[in-house]
Amino acid sequence: MSKHKFLYIVFIIIFSLTNCEKNVSKSEPIKAALALTERLLPNNYTSFEFTIDSSSSNKDYFEIESLGNKIKITGNNGIALSSGLDWYLKNYCQSDISLNSNQINLPNPLPPVEKTRIETPFDYRYFFNYCTYGYTMPWWDWSRWEQMIDYMALKGVNMPLAIIGQEAVWVEVFKELGMTDEQISSFFVGPAHLPWGWMGNIDGMGGPLPDSWIKKRKELQVKILNRMRALGMKPVLQSFTGHVPKALKELYPNANIFQIDEWAGVEGTYFLDPTDPLFQTIGTAFIKKQTELYGTDHLYDADCFIEVNPPSTDPEFLAQVSHNVYESMAKADPEAVWVLQGWFFYFKKDFWTKERGRAFLNGIPKDKVIVLDLYGEKNPTWDKTDAFYGQPWIWNVICNEDQKVNMSGDLSAMQKQFQLAYNSEIKNNLKGIGVIPEGLGYNSIIQDFIFEKTWNQDKVNIDEWLSNYAIRRYGVENKDAQQAWQVLGKTVYNRTRTMWSPLITTPRLMIFEEGSKEDERHVRKDFKITKKTPFAWDFDVIEFSKAADLILNASETLKDNESYNFDVTNIYRELIAGLTHKMINNLSVAYQAKDKEKFEVAAANLLKMLDDLDAITGTNENFLLGKWLEDARSWGDNKEEQDFFEWNARTIITIWQPYPEGGLRDYAGKQWNGLFSGYYKPRWELFINHLRQSLLKNIEFNPKQYDKEVREMDYNWTKSNDSYPSKVTENPIVVAKRLQKEYKSFFKQ
Incomplete structure (x- = not known):
């Protein structure tokens, strides 16, 4: 064999090995993107083809184009390929992939797309x-x-x-x-x-x-x-x-x-x-x-x-x-x-x-x-x-x-x-x-x-964006749903840092005085119940109630949609929770006026609201205390470990610091099914009973005695093992319609 021929063969081998390594490295993100697509679209993943091209840009990018009856997505890494898939599903198939639910209903055949390239400036x-x-x-x-x-x-x-x-x-x-x-x-x-x-x-x-x-x-x-x-x-x-x-x-x-x-x-x-x-x-x-x-x-x-x-x-x-x-x-x-x-x-x-x-x-x-x-x-x-x-x-x-x-x-x-x-x-x-x-x-x-x-990075028209979001989220153009999201955009999605809810913090009467030494999670000095602000929240609850009505108007069309059912639960939870300040204020006013009859009415309404919040949050697994506790126990290899994990799971969402006198009590409180019935309601019943005894016996409410009892109650709950539903108990639309009817009078202007 001549020297030149030998060198040529060596060159070919080296060239082949080098390209082999490149192909292997390119195939890894393609395999990862394909596997993701199969998990997401088990019946349609073969309709997408992925290609890696890392030579044309130092910024992440993806390129989408129709290739026969397939959609070809090119990008410089696996994230770019996956983002291209999401972009296509969202903008061409009106699909929505979110944290708790997906709405993916692909048309057949898939919508064609002209070659489109999108690059991000963000590393x-x-x-x-x-x-x-x-x-x-x-x-x-x-x-x-x-x-x-x-x-x-x-x-x-x-x-x-x-x-x-x-x-x-x-x-x-x-x-x-x-x-x-x-x-x-x-x-x-x-x-x-x-x-x-x-x-x-x-x-x-x-x-x-x-x-x-x-x-x-x-x-x-x-x-x-x-x-x-x-x-x-x-x-x-x-x-x-x-x-x-x-x-x-x-x-x-x-x-x-x-x-x-x-x-x-x-x-x-x-x-x-x-x-x-x-x-x-x-x-x-x-x-x-x-x-x-x-x-x-x-x-x-x-x-x-x-x-x-x-x-x-x-x-x-x-x-x-x-x-x-x-x-x-x-x-x-x-x-x-x-x-x-x-x-x-x-x-x-x-x-x-x-x-x-x-x-x-x-x-x-x-x-x-x-x-x-x-x-x-x-x-x-x-x-x-x-x-x-x-x-x-x-x-x-x-x-x-x-x-x-x-x-x-x-x-x-x-x-x-x-x-x-x-x-x-x-x-x-x-x-x-x-x-x-x-x-x-x-x-x-x-x-x-x-x-x-x-x-x-372009500035968007938020009203238009919300309307399109509603279409993607539910997979259809529904005027009621789109209007509901317009209202949500002007109410709850028009506020930044929200207040702690006094319903799920240690029960207190409403306090509005400047300079109060009360825990900041109970002070509502900037919010007062008046004719102009009947709910004293950081959004217009009456306006928000219109979104709740509108979303239910779409129930016949969207009743089988996973995202829609989640939203019904979330919206009606938010709506009923919006009555919190009004309910506590009614209790406070009646107590301070020593009006026993109005006090009992206010107490009954407050406790019913807690029951109703427990009912609506029981309609979706993302709001279940029982699921949280079940997941925690699943990490234990034996009963001792399971009980330990449950105790920790109970503590972080209630008293936070695992001892009776804790400084972060209720900081991470959740509006969850099971917490309303098992944790929040017993505390309110204790508080109401203390106030009731004060009225009946004409004695001063004893805050120190109450605090001692409620802290003991909180601590004991974290040590208990009472079970709570880990599966949904009712249909969100059925419960929401009941709540809509029963609370309608509260939202009349």
Whole structure:
């Protein structure tokens, strides 16, 4: 064989192997997109063809075109392909894919589409809040996570926070540091409280964790990350913030470990000074161990001062802190990028002057940090920090705090604030868009509205958008449904931060006085029952009742539609809950007037409202306490573990802190079937009985005695094992029509 022929053969082999590797790498996102399509469209997935082309753009894009009787989708990664599928289904097939329900009714044949290319200017599309892992997702199994990952891919999310399984990493790291199993166990908090443990707010609360939990969560995290990465996502893992067990202070007495201020009435946790050499040791060890277990995409979240101040105001110290935190990542991973929640710039704005903020962010190498501006719809921080002093950042909305079960989110404000940020900063250091809710499940419209801007940044006519949304959501043009959503857009989806409902907080009489020392969740000083404001809510309840009527008008046409039935439950829950202030006010006025007859009428009406709320929330599984508890128990390998998980699940949504005197009581209260009948109503009955005895015996109401009894009642409920329905008990349309008839007089103008 000649030398030239030999070299030619070698060249052909190398060329073939190189292209083989490229084809393999290209086939992975195609396989992932096809598998997603098969899960979503089991009867139609063969009608879609996917192609990877990563050569023509440095920005994510997709291209859609008809190819014979198929739809061809081209993109530069699996997320782009999935987004192209969602775009086609939404815009050409009038389909809707949401968090709790899907409406997919594909026409046959599929609508043809001329070749269309869409590109996003955003490198990052972020999703999740630490709190989401406690208020919404602590009990999700793989099948539920699989649905969520598919949803994220379809909506274009490529940068999800992924913090499950951190316990397994820390067990290994702490053991290497010399800690005992007992010391490690006493540091970990309960399952639903874990996010606040990782954020450094609490130690040991609700723990210790069963070994089976740590093992199972590790296995689940591996599945989650594999699927995310197969689709092209780059999940954000955790890094070391300095939060350490108190026991480490005994093992390393020379280390600068200090206790921070209390959080929500809880004893302060312990932090290791980032300038201490031990910080580098632990931070580097954590990244290395985490990478061994879960791999890495080089994105790490670390929030050292999320709701507490640093120990020094010195800008040089703050710059040294951020430099050292980043170095602890970079020593283990030279490609590390620090993902930082910018919440503290707003929450502790008096501390974080521009001088201190600039010093902190400039202590991190340029482009080695991505700052999340959390509250973009109401309290943006980018415009108060010179766009985070030149570091890359992502515009986000929170929308939901503590997984409030309500209908809320100001679409107009979101659009206004987005346009302001986008037009000002997209050519500078604005690199992404995202949604960071503390809880999910009751306002899918918000995620749809925001993530749509990934691919279309144009300002939209919100009335037209809502009308089209109603068509997609139900799959048909129904005038009543479309008009209902127009009303929703002018009422509940025209408010940003909603109030806590006094119905699901510790019962009190209505209080309106300035300077009251009452818990802020009970103070309604800006809202008074008058002829002009008969319901004293932050939306027009009478106007909202028109949406409730309109949505029921569509029941004959839409009665079998999953999304429609969810909306009927949600709308009528919101409507009846809108009577809360009026009902409590009637009770308060009658009591203060010492009118026994009116008091009994008001009490009966209030208790009936609780029964009716229990009935309407029992018509959809997304509002069932029993489902939440059942999911929690499913993680236990034996009765002891099952009871432990149920206790934790009960605690987080009621008293929060697992002891009788807790400072976050009712913070994460839910409007759920089972909670109305089993938790809220008994408290109101106790309160009403105390007031009744006060009237009958002509004695002063004793708040101290009542508080003692109600706190004992709350605490005992978290320790109980009463069962609640985990399956729907009634039809939402039937219950809604009954409520419509029985409460009609309340909404007459």
